[in-house]
Amino acid sequence: MSISSALSNALSGLTAASRRADVLSANVANALTPGYGRREVRLSALSLGGNGAGVRVEGITRTVNTTLIGDRRLADADASSAEVRAQTLKRIEDAIGDPTEPHSLSARIDDLERALVLAAGRPDSEARLQSVAGSAGALASTLQDLTREMQDIRMDADQEIARQVDLLNTTLRQIDTLNANILAQRGAGRDSAALMDQRQVLVDRLAAIVPLREVARDHDQIALFTTGGAMLLDGNPAEIGFSSVGVITPDMRLQSGALSGLTINGMAIASDETGPLRGGSLAAFFSVRDQITTDAQAQIDSLARDLIDRFSDPGTDPTLTPGSVGLFTDHGGPVVIANQAGLAGRISLNGAVDPARGGALWRIRDGIGSTAPGPSGDSTRLQALTEVMGQARIPAGGSATGVARSASDLASDVLSRISGARLAAESSGAHAAARQSALVDLELADGVDTDAEMQTLLLVEQAFAANARVIQTLDDLIQQLIGL
Structure with missing residues (x-):
């Protein structure tokens, strides 16, 4: 993998992690907001010329249980x-x-x-x-x-x-x-x-x-x-x-x-x-x-x-x-x-x-x-x-x-x-x-789980840090190459 490919992968990873962090924090903030539907970020693998080129953010999915509602x-x-x-x-x-x-x-x-x-x-x-x-x-x-x-x-x-x-x-x-x-x-x-x-x-x-x-x-x-x-x-x-x-x-x-x-x-x-x-x-x-x-x-x-x-x-x-x-x-x-x-x-x-x-x-x-x-x-x-x-x-x-x-x-x-x-x-x-009360409780339970959202947010933070570390490493490598 070339340095440019590795840099592209890391940058797309940073973008995806940042977007997921935004969505997760919004979910936690609106856990008790009436009518709020939990959001999920849709991701897919990005390829270029048959080679992996990072991750693509497909969009935001609003998740609700329409039958329960x-x-x-x-x-x-x-x-x-x-x-x-x-x-x-x-x-x-x-x-x-x-x-x-x-x-x-x-x-x-x-x-x-x-x-x-x-x-x-x-x-x-x-x-x-x-x-x-x-x-x-x-x-x-x-x-x-x-x-x-x-x-x-x-x-x-x-x-x-x-x-x-x-x-x-x-x-x-x-x-x-x-x-x-x-x-x-x-x-x-x-x-x-x-x-x-x-x-x-x-x-x-x-x-x-x-x-x-x-x-x-x-x-x-x-x-x-x-x-x-x-x-x-x-x-x-x-x-x-x-x-x-x-x-x-x-x-x-x-x-x-x-x-x-x-x-x-x-x-x-x-x-x-x-x-x-x-x-x-x-x-x-x-x-x-x-x-x-x-x-x-x-x-x-x-x-x-x-x-x-x-x-x-x-x-x-x-x-x-x-x-x-x-x-x-x-x-x-x-x-x-x-x-x-x-x-x-x-x-x-x-x-x-x-x-x-x-x-x-x-x-x-x-x-x-x-x-x-x-x-x-x-x-x-x-x-x-x-x-x-x-x-x-x-x-x-x-x-x-x-x-x-x-x-x-x-x-x-x-x-x-x-x-x-x-x-x-x-x-x-x-x-x-x-x-009505029982169905409201089920609807709330089926909504935003703040504990799960916080756990996922920790994983996103680790992914963000890993991608940032990759970029830092690539930057050091490029600096060494320039100094030759």
Whole structure:
């Protein structure tokens, strides 16, 4: 081997060792950086005229486990969906209140029943009659507050859907831009690994919103498809459409067109768990807006109607005529069966027994339809009102239809259903979170091993020193030859 060949070999070795040292140090520095893919330097033997001429740096390889990342992204979507549902059900449960809390729905019904019992014991006591009116008014206010809370939750969900759709569209455009930039870098022969890291972070961001699969294309390009079959990115990004509303009322439904669904490139798609974007937080917020809260609203509407019906029965209060209202009203009148949605938000104390609205408390004792006070010691109707509160009746509407319940039992059923759904959502969320955590740990373990990188760096340092020693030796030899 000639001196020039030996020098060429050593110089190429120095270049390769230097490049490997740069890459190894970058791996160690970014061991915990989200989206970072471990780099490896590709080397090959360099020959010239059939003789060895050193080593060639072919390029940088970005090493990631795409299968593991794909599974982790699906786990991200499951965990995000379960969290949204559990948090919503917990919010509804807190609004209904624990029965031991003084302002809970069950406590309000118990207060009314207790006030009726006390009033029946002293029918001549205006203070006790006032307590009945106050307890009934507080119960109506609690139901109204629950209805407002349901609509607030629906509004929050609608706004969050709009935010996530905007994030989807923005991020898809960013990924498309990165695809183009990666292609340009590749065409120019430059390293595009950093751009691929950025792209992975953006895809991870989308994965919690919509469960998706990444499909590799030629020249380091990627396409994105949802697990439901929708194409989000393949050459060009899809455009997801959605329109939020300013106010949501109990009667507004997606099916009636009062609320917006989703579109992909202008074509309407199913927005629930049967649609192509099912499985992530986006579909979960649709479930919150269109199912979870509407089901809860139907249950409290059923309770409100049951209360109105209980006290509007002429068998309980003979002063009432068929079609008239008793202690509770639907916004001052009888229940309109075709308009039961949101009834809990319209229930109110009958103005005939409310002194603040020109009514008289004695009508609670003598009958809502009475035109004049009766004997102050007559507790017959008060006892009937007390008994009707505990009477098992079949509600006229809602999910409890067909099961006879007292007023107190109905309130307990509402809370029980919500609590059961919340516990189920939390259990599902715990399973999803555990799976997500395990996959994240596997992904980290499959990433940069700092111990292995440092050991390799020591070997690279030795290789660098050996090549430098060769160059030093060749320099000494050349100096001797020049001195001859």
